Amino acid sequence: MAPRKTSREWNAAEYHRLSAPQFQWGQRVLNQLHLRGDECVLDAGCGTGKLTRLLLENLPRGRVVALDLSRNMVRHAQLNLVPDFDDRSSFVAADLAALPFRNCFDGIFSTASFHWVLDHDGLFRNLYEALRPAGWLHAQCGGGPNLASLRQRVCALSQTAEFLNWLGKFPEPWFFSDAEGAASRLRAAGFEHIETGIEQATFTVPSGQEFQQYLRTFVLHRHLELLPTDALRAAFVQKLADQSARDNPQWALDYWRLNLRAHKSA
Numbered sequence: 361m362a363p364r365k366t367s368r369e370w371n372a373a374e375y376h377r378l379s380a381p382q383f384q385w386g387q388r389v390l391n392q393l394h395l396r397g398d399e400c401v402l403d404a405g406c407g408t409g410k411l412t413r414l415l416l417e418n419l420p421r422g423r424v425v426a427l428d429l430s431r432n433m434v435r436h437a438q439l440n441l442v443p444d445f446d447d448r449s450s451f452v453a454a455d456l457a458a459l460p461f462r463n464c465f466d467g468i469f470s471t472a473s474f475h476w477v478l479d480h481d482g483l484f485r486n487l488y489e490a491l492r493p494a495g496w497l498h499a500q501c502g503g504g505p506n507l508a509s510l511r512q513r514v515c516a517l518s519q520t521a522e523f524l525n526w527l528g529k530f531p532e533p534w535f536f537s538d539a540e541g542a543a544s545r546l547r548a549a550g551f552e553h554i555e556t557g558i559e560q561a562t563f564t565v566p567s568g569q570e571f572q573q574y575l576r577t578f579v580l581h582r583h584l585e586l587l588p589t590d591a592l593r594a595a596f597v598q599k600l601a602d603q604s605a606r607d608n609p610q611w612a613l614d615y616w617r618l619n620l621r622a623h624k625s626a
């Protein structure tokens with residue numbers, strides 16, 4: 361059977377509730393920005409807008425465009441932020457693979473999003489075009505051996521008789537670049553002063569139940585969309601939770617982050 365096309369949507373309410381690790385990783389990236397306070401910045405893959413809020417607080421005379429492919433996420437971010445930042449924030453539902461901006465931004469900030477875009481050559485070209493001269497890109501996403509243990513289990517489970525029909529030929533919906541590959545793609549897109557690096561960020565989910573909810577919301581929603589019944593979706597995450605329950609420590613997710621910094625020439 362040909363693989364069914366997956367949607368672009370996320371469960372925004374669950375993401376907002378469970379995204380403490382992503383928020384902490386993002387805060388560290390945001391704390392490294394050197395902002396004047398009057399810049400116009402794109403938050404590329406803004407999710408529910410938790411970090412967009414911090415960005416706006418750090419830009420008291422500036423503006424932020426919050427962009428995401430998921431309409432649920434954009435709506436959630438808008439509801440969160442418009443009451444406090446109506447005059448300095450805008451919201452766009454758009455694909456980073458077809459970015460509708462040229463020469464617009466002083467900076468582009470992005471966290472936990474680029475690995476959902478498979479073509480990083482095209483992505484970096486689009487980001488470069490969207491920046492003004494001397495504009496900066498400061499981003500973090502999954503990279504290197506991100507979630508390698510979990511992905512190996514997902515792959516093996518997808519090949520078992522129970523799931524083969526729906527997931528057997530489903531290609532991974534992520535691209536986890538290494539640091540060298542990312543640097544050379546940024547260079548090819550035209551960027552200068554490039555710094556890239558990988559860091560480990562293992563995260564342990566507090567309970568088996570939360571581990572399953574976490575997988576459903578953050579990692580495997582594209583896989584689960586392809587399964588035809590709730591029973592099969594429940595069985596898929598239950599089996600992965602059962603495997604993790606036998607690990608020491610239990611419920612650990614082997615996250616690795618790719619950091620990206622680069623500039624457009626003046």
Ligand SMILES: C[S@@+](CC[C@H](N)C(=O)[O-])C[C@H]1O[C@@H](n2cnc3c(N)ncnc32)[C@H](O)[C@@H]1O
Pocket residue numbers: 368370379382383386404405406407408410411427428429430433454455456457470471472473474476477
């Ligand atoms: C894990 S969330 C990160 C959200 C937020 N930046 C954070 O750190 O909490 C990933 C986000 O990337 C968005 N995304 C995935 N592919 C995208 C694409 N091609 N264009 C724009 N956004 C995309 C998803 O819709 C999702 O909101």
